[in-house]
Amino acid sequence: MRHIILISCSMFLLMSFISVNDEYFPKPKYPIADPDSPIVSLGRELFHDPILSKDSTVSCASCHSQYNAFAHSDHALSHGSADRIGRRNAPSLINLAWSESFMWDGASFSLEAQVLTPLTAHHEMDNSLDTILHRLRNQTKYSNLVQKAFGESPIQTKHVLKAIADYESTLISRNSRYDSMRMHLVEFTEQEKKGYVLFKQYCNRCHAEPLFTNGQFANNALPVDTTLNDLGRYAITQDSAQIRHFKIPTLRNLLYSFPYMHDGRFKRLREVLNHYAEGINMHDETRSIKHLIPLSSHDITDLMSFLHALTDRTFIFNPAFSTKQYPQRNQ
Amino acid sequence: MMCHYWDIFSLSPKHLNLLLLIVSILYSTFIFGRELSLKPMIANTPVVLHSSIVHNNDSIIITSFKAYIVIPTLTDTFVHLLDIEDNLICSIPDDAESVIIGIDSMQTVKTNFSGALDPIHGMFWTWNSGYINVKIEGISQRSMQRNHIFQMHLGGFTAPHQVSIPLRIPRNTPIKLSIDIAPCIDAVLSNYQGTVMSPGKHAHELMRILQRSITIEQ
Numbered sequence: 001m002r003h004i005i006l007i008s009c010s011m012f013l014l015m016s017f018i019s020v021n022d023e024y025f026p027k028p029k030y031p032i033a034d035p036d037s038p039i040v041s042l043g044r045e046l047f048h049d050p051i052l053s054k055d056s057t058v059s060c061a062s063c064h065s066q067y068n069a070f071a072h073s074d075h076a077l078s079h080g081s082a083d084r085i086g087r088r089n090a091p092s093l094i095n096l097a098w099s100e101s102f103m104w105d106g107a108s109f110s111l112e113a114q115v116l117t118p119l120t121a122h123h124e125m126d127n128s129l130d131t132i133l134h135r136l137r138n139q140t141k142y143s144n145l146v147q148k149a150f151g152e153s154p155i156q157t158k159h160v161l162k163a164i165a166d167y168e169s170t171l172i173s174r175n176s177r178y179d180s181m182r183m184h185l186v187e188f189t190e191q192e193k194k195g196y197v198l199f200k201q202y203c204n205r206c207h208a209e210p211l212f213t214n215g216q217f218a219n220n221a222l223p224v225d226t227t228l229n230d231l232g233r234y235a236i237t238q239d240s241a242q243i244r245h246f247k248i249p250t251l252r253n254l255l256y257s258f259p260y261m262h263d264g265r266f267k268r269l270r271e272v273l274n275h276y277a278e279g280i281n282m283h284d285e286t287r288s289i290k291h292l293i294p295l296s297s298h299d300i301t302d303l304m305s306f307l308h309a310l311t312d313r314t315f316i317f318n319p320a321f322s323t324k325q326y327p328q329r330n331q
Numbered sequence: 332m333m334c335h336y337w338d339i340f341s342l343s344p345k346h347l348n349l350l351l352l353i354v355s356i357l358y359s360t361f362i363f364g365r366e367l368s369l370k371p372m373i374a375n376t377p378v379v380l381h382s383s384i385v386h387n388n389d390s391i392i393i394t395s396f397k398a399y400i401v402i403p404t405l406t407d408t409f410v411h412l413l414d415i416e417d418n419l420i421c422s423i424p425d426d427a428e429s430v431i432i433g434i435d436s437m438q439t440v441k442t443n444f445s446g447a448l449d450p451i452h453g454m455f456w457t458w459n460s461g462y463i464n465v466k467i468e469g470i471s472q473r474s475m476q477r478n479h480i481f482q483m484h485l486g487g488f489t490a491p492h493q494v495s496i497p498l499r500i501p502r503n504t505p506i507k508l509s510i511d512i513a514p515c516i517d518a519v520l521s522n523y524q525g526t527v528m529s530p531g532k533h534a535h536e537l538m539r540i541l542q543r544s545i546t547i548e549q
Contacts, residue, residue, distance in 0.1 A: 107458055107459045107460060108460045109439070109440060109460050109461070109489075110440070110460075112444065113442075113444075113455075113460040114460075116450055116455065116457040116460070117457045117458055117460075119457070120457045121457070121458065129450060129451045130451065133451070156445060156449070157444050157445070157449050157450055157451055158443055158444040158445040158449070161444055236459060236489075237489070238492075238531045238532060
């Protein structure tokens with residue numbers, strides 16, 4: 001009897017401990033939708049359907065593929081309709097519900113507004129809203145899905161935007177080794193611990209835990225690519241202090257989301273770390289990193305092992321995100 | 332007695348129409364009591380779509396004029412997109428004391444993308460999100476652009492270039508906003524080669540010029 005009380009007491013303590021420590025995650029900015037809701041089902045279908053592009057060849061998933069943490073793996077600059085090459089590398093889509101501005105330069109102010117950009121951009125899906133709505137209205141599959149999701153038809157712009165945004169809000173990654181460590185379910189290895197310390201010292205002010213971005217813009221002093229001459233945030237704000245400032249990307253699931261940076265210039269993580277250690281462009285006046293980060297090759301190996309601990313396989317292989325493995329339930 | 336009741340329910344179609352008319356007049360005077368109209372001018376000449384107006388030794392043709400009008404009241408906010416292709420008139424509540432030309436930051440951030448705010452009307456910048464507050468396009472011999480066109484897509488909702496125009500208006504009376512677009516056209520032609528199509532300093536300056544060119548007539 002004593003044992004049982006003792007065990008249940010300690011279980012209770014452990015449970016409350018876990019739930020308290022789960023709160024290391026902040027509150028989302030966009031309400032997270034129920035992955036089983038009809039609106040998310042509609043969004044999941046739309047996200048994977050090339051019907052949205054002008055020549056019906058490109059879907060959102062063509063550039064944002066689940067197996068690449070919803071980034072684009074094989075190209076530095078993403079390809080769109082008629083193989084036009086875009087200006088930038090497709091970022092991973094992870095924990096977007098916590099984000100308040102979208103795109104490398106923050107050109108979009110909400111998850112819903114963002115959806116319009118690829119739909120109508122010349123080098124992405126190159127379509128017009130009229131055509132998209134017309135096509136969707138002519139498919140019984142979508143008429144049914146929209147009716148189920150919103151209780152009204154025909155489909156309108158707001159439905160497309162809301163459904164895709166709701167789907168994107170479900171793309172949550174918080175099940176990495178790092179998260180288990182934060183919840184006291186596992187302990188880091190010595191190497192990961194060393195990497196974590198270095199991370200907190202040099203990287204966390206921008207790539208802030210637990211989202212691994214503070215949602216701000218910064219210039220991490222990459223050498224300027226004169227063929228692109230991308231001025232980043234400056235193009236939006238015209239504030240000269242923000243020349244070459246880009247949205248600070250999350251570092252979750254980096255192993256899957258290569259190549260790296262807004263122009264996809266680095267294929268390997270080690271190249272990124274070498275950049276911080278020896279490649280900082282000291283001539284860039286608007287840079288947010290003043291000096292080379294003093295990282296020895298041992299430090300770089302330790303940091304790599306910490307960054308590997310941000311990998312969440314349940315995210316990459318979550319069947320609920322995909323239409324293949326999650327066939328239209330309600331049909 | 333029976334007959335009496337019957338009488339009430341047997342209004343002829345003529346009576347019904349009359350009744351509907353009275354109800355709708357009452358409704359419109361109490362709820363949407365009055366009209367607001369926009370009157371674009373080039374100096375002293377009212378703009379007529381596609382017809383040329385002489386100004387500054389130049390002949391100007393307006394091919395498009397669209398503007399958002401937002402009416403905040405205590406209980407609700409009404410948004411209208413006025414287009415010279417249709418008409419430049421909307422109804423506004425009697426008790427409204429202000430109107431805004433353009434979609435300000437608050438309205439932009441909480442947009443539901445439907446009705447007047449549906450991006451399908453071509454008044455939403457997809458690559459630099461936010462609404463175009465005022466769109467003015469036309470032809471001027473002074474323009475260096477192809478076919479002598481000029482284009483102003485004026486908007487911007489983030490600091491420091493928030494450019495919507497708030498105006499105080501009197502209550503209970505029809506409002507006519509006369510806007511002289513000539514100074515704005517002169518500025519875009521002489522300073523910006525005839526085109527301003529994105530938010531920022533230039534759009535900001537042109538909106539300020541537009542703001543100074545508005546007169547409220549009752």
